[in-house]
Amino acid sequence: MRRIAMTLSWIALTALIVPPALFFLGRMELDAVKGWMLAATVLWFVATPLWMERR
């Protein structure tokens, strides 16, 4: 369970920063970036409490 939650957190961080990087490179629209960042934010705050500080 902990490993799954950690993996989801890493996916969330990736989904948070890759879209802005793609926007910077001109490969994604800003509205799509905002959507990805919101989804990544939700995923991060759901998954991270399940493993952080539980070591």
Add this chain to the structure above:
Amino acid sequence: MKGKYATPPDEFERRPVPKSALLGLKSFVGQYVGEHVAGTELMIGPLFVAAGVSAFDVVFGLVAGNTMAVLSWIFLTAPIATRSRLTLYYHLERICGRNLVVIYNLANGIMFCFLAGSMVTVATTAVGVWFAIPMPALDDRYPTTAGWVLAGLGVGATISVVAALGYRTVARVANYAAPWMILVFLAFGLIGLRQMGMTSAGDFWETARTAIWKGGDPLPGQVKFTFWHVMFFAWFCNMAMHVGMADLSVFRYARKSWYAVASAAGMYVGHFMAWLCASVLYALQLGLNPADTKVLPGPLAYRACGIAGLVCVFVASWTTANPTIYRAGLAFQAIMPRVSRFKMTLATGMVATLAGLFPAIAMQLLGFVALYGMVLMPMGAVIFVDFWMARSLGFRPDYALASGTSFNWAAGLAWFVTLGGCVALVLNGNIQIYFVSLPGWFAAAVIYAVLSRLLQRRIVTRRAGT
């Protein structure tokens, strides 16, 4: 700026930290990165642009100033912390006596209240976007609309109640949020740079020089910033923590004094990357509409990153205000120990909320942060001289502990005279507040050493005579 600390179960408040409780380098890296990516960064970055700073001055000023801050932690704070392993407050009590520490607590608590107030202002700008509330301008000093006041009261009351009831819960949220928040700040920069027309990393310097930090006159009501302003601001914005020795309480847990190098992670992520990225958003706003000079983190973040940006503004300011209000409450509670921590934290939060309704503090945050360092800096000089030089200069260290006095006049006068001198110099226009603390530190050190020799000798002579 300063933010969030995890609280260990036994805080060793009046005894040295034992070997079994010492921590490794990694703990300090995480702590400093988490602390220095805070809500205040969203104000400071834009205020640099408003201060008319140039690209060279801001980039190299931040490199130099942050390096000086890290060196201050390494060479001033940590060596004392890892030798004495005491909290700042107990260290001060041993030198200054209980009554002088009470005054120090009062000053510290008041400054914390205003700092938390600026965080309430920042969080309210995020709420203001959601509810379309008219928000204050850069030169506004007082609350501008009823909507702003109501939103500020709501935000402040929520933060205060949570700080009083559930400090540890918010501290946990702060830990969860730290890695996410760093990437959102980075996203602010990437998105802002692209919107300013930058298409490759190679264009950065040209964009920075011609579109972001263009130099020239500051906006009305702001002080013009040069390389030296940026350097001294970056060095002294956490002056209370390194030169002022507040982080004795942190590094007393470090196995080795060089672990203070961990502060570099906080400085170069929070006080370099985050400030520059926040600057980019404000420069973008000015580029779109030069007449729109409002420094409002909520709208800036929302334009770049949508709801995730707003959440970042709110979380960054909330998780910074929470421990700040809590610490201010503890400082005041030390003065009035009969009042419960809950009531004291709540009352402190209300004061911070009222302060936060006035945009003057947040809009003049650069000056306020410099003031914060200046007020507490002299006590750092007192601790430094007392720890390293007392015996060689011919007076007794930890004088209050040795003599039983509750007010060490040498330390008290070193503080008050230095502070009075610094304030007079600033008010008379002889020197700007950003620079006065450096000579102030040396003045406090000399005053404390001279007065300690004189006053301790007189007391010893009087005792010998009786």
